[in-house]
Structures are given as C-alpha cells and as structure tokens.
Amino acid sequence: MDRRELAALLAYIGRLDPRTSRPDPGEARDQLAQWHELLGDVPMATPHGWDARTAARNHIRISPYPIVAADIGRPWESYRRDRLGRHTDPTPAVDPDDQAAWTAALLRARHAVATGCAQPAQYRAITSGQRDPELEARLREVGSCIPPAPRAALARYRPARAAREAAVAQGRPDALAVRCDWCLAPIDEPCRRRRTGPDGKARGTAPCATAHPSRLDLATAQHNQQIQQDQQPSMA
Incomplete structure (x- = not known):
C-alpha cells in the first residue's frame, strides 16, 4: 500500500475504533510513516480474497485491544502461506533447457499466486473410478496409450507382451x-x-x-x- 491507501485505511479504522485516531497532525504523520514502513508491501486488496479493510474490521470486532500494523501483517502472511501451500507449480511455457528463463517463469507464477493476482494451480483429485468418455473413445481409436514407435522399441524388453499384442492384432487367440x-x-x-x-x-x-x-x-x-x-x- 502506498501512503494514500494507508491514509484511507487509517481513516476507515478511525471510524470503527476512535482510539486509533490521531488528532494531532504530527502524531498522524508519524503513525502514517510507521504503518507505511511495516505494511508498504501489503496490498489494499487483491482480486482473489484479500482485503486489508476486512482484516482490520475482523480484528476490531473480536479484539478488545487497539489495532496495530501487525494485526494487518499477520493475516496477510497467513493468506500468502495458504495460497502457496495449495500451489503446485505448473510447467512453465518456456524452453526447459534455458535455466534462467525457467526459474524466472516459476518465480513469476509463484509471486502472482502469493500476491493474490492469480489462483493457485492444483492437481485435479480423483473423483470416481470411471474414465472420461472422451478418453475411452480416444483409446479405442488409437488402440493403446503408448505410441507405435515407443511400443516397437520396448518389444525386445518385454517379449511376452509383444507376442500377445501381435496375436491380438492378427486376430489370433490371446493365450494370456x-x-x-x-x-x-x-x-x-x-x-x-x-x-x-x-x-x-x-x-x-x-x-x-x-x-x-x-x-x-x-x-x-x-x-x-x-x-x-x-x-x-x-x-x-
């Protein structure tokens, strides 16, 4: 948050809890400088669930103590940890041999998730024992999930399976x-x-x-x- 956003946040907090108001201009400047030093890297709000005003309102509603900058910083750090804990680092769309570009892409994705600009990328859970109908149709069309070239290269290492597949392809009985x-x-x-x-x-x-x-x-x-x-x- 910049100084203007922090001034608006302090004004909002002052309306909810007058104990935090600083009527003296010098004290108000010192309070603004202190909060900017502690919360300068905390956004006012993000597109995905974070709002500093909500964190302030929750603290004022449940705590009898006047709010301080740490009461905004702690929820923000919890928000960041939760989002990064649910993120699974999808494969970057860059050349994997370019280590610098690969690392930079991962860091950009993690920073976007941590700051609330993007949603965490999570692995899809197994929801049932049934396959996707589109996948079933595709497997029936191609005959196997292994392409022909790798299958031919693996034939020498698994002769029993290769003989079975050849028999089935030629219409002969499958002994196995x-x-x-x-x-x-x-x-x-x-x-x-x-x-x-x-x-x-x-x-x-x-x-x-x-x-x-x-x-x-x-x-x-x-x-x-x-x-x-x-x-x-x-x-x-």
Missing part, C-alpha cells in the same frame, strides 16, 4: 486371457518355467516368452466359442 493349467500362471501373467533342484523341489521360476501349449489350446477353444456366440445373432 486364460489361466494356465500347467504352471498356474494367472490371467494377464506370462507362463513360468519351473526349475527343480537335485532333491526334486522347486528352486524358482522364470517367465517364458511364449505360452505353454495347453494354455494356447484353452485360449483357442475359448476364442472359437466367442466367435460362434457372436455369429449366432447375425445368423438368426
């Missing part, structure tokens, strides 16, 4: 869609190769790149049955 009766691998998990020690006891298992034949036979039977069920309404 059923439980394996041989190694007891659950649905969506690759088959395991059992390792036994000299004593005949299991020592560990290792994932297989391909499914066991019995699991593939079961998936094929289920796939053919599903095809027959889909064709029955059209034949009728």
Whole structure:
C-alpha cells in the first residue's frame, strides 16, 4: 500500500475504533510513516480474497485491544502461506533447457499466486473410478496409450507382451486371457518355467516368452466359442 491507501485505511479504522485516531497532525504523520514502513508491501486488496479493510474490521470486532500494523501483517502472511501451500507449480511455457528463463517463469507464477493476482494451480483429485468418455473413445481409436514407435522399441524388453499384442492384432487367440493349467500362471501373467533342484523341489521360476501349449489350446477353444456366440445373432 502506498501512503494514500494507508491514509484511507487509517481513516476507515478511525471510524470503527476512535482510539486509533490521531488528532494531532504530527502524531498522524508519524503513525502514517510507521504503518507505511511495516505494511508498504501489503496490498489494499487483491482480486482473489484479500482485503486489508476486512482484516482490520475482523480484528476490531473480536479484539478488545487497539489495532496495530501487525494485526494487518499477520493475516496477510497467513493468506500468502495458504495460497502457496495449495500451489503446485505448473510447467512453465518456456524452453526447459534455458535455466534462467525457467526459474524466472516459476518465480513469476509463484509471486502472482502469493500476491493474490492469480489462483493457485492444483492437481485435479480423483473423483470416481470411471474414465472420461472422451478418453475411452480416444483409446479405442488409437488402440493403446503408448505410441507405435515407443511400443516397437520396448518389444525386445518385454517379449511376452509383444507376442500377445501381435496375436491380438492378427486376430489370433490371446493365450494370456486364460489361466494356465500347467504352471498356474494367472490371467494377464506370462507362463513360468519351473526349475527343480537335485532333491526334486522347486528352486524358482522364470517367465517364458511364449505360452505353454495347453494354455494356447484353452485360449483357442475359448476364442472359437466367442466367435460362434457372436455369429449366432447375425445368423438368426
């Protein structure tokens, strides 16, 4: 606040609590200089919730003591801390390799939030277990949330998933869609190769790149049955 705004604030406070009024011109100048020194960086009001007159009125309403500059400064600092605590620093729209520009953009955003010129940027909370219909439609259109180029690059590191995706794309049965009766691998998990020690006891298992034949036979039977069920309404 500049001196003119502080003079207006002191006049407003004097109307609510005459004890703070300074009829002597010299005392009024000293009071104005003191408040300007302490509250010069505090705004009179912001677009988002702060008003020094409201802070003054709240203090006068609940406190029996005359108001001082700290009774305006404390609510202002609480206001700043609350807003910065709810801010999550969105990604600046600058080149991330330019460290100076990146830091300056973050500081500008935080300063705008702290001074009440902008609202805090918060992460959206999970409101339900359902996906956005637009996202579902987009995933059905592209087939996966992973683009084709990264998917091809990752194929060598996850052969079981790559084989499954290739089978589904070619219309062949998905072996991982059923439980394996041989190694007891659950649905969506690759088959395991059992390792036994000299004593005949299991020592560990290792994932297989391909499914066991019995699991593939079961998936094929289920796939053919599903095809027959889909064709029955059209034949009728």
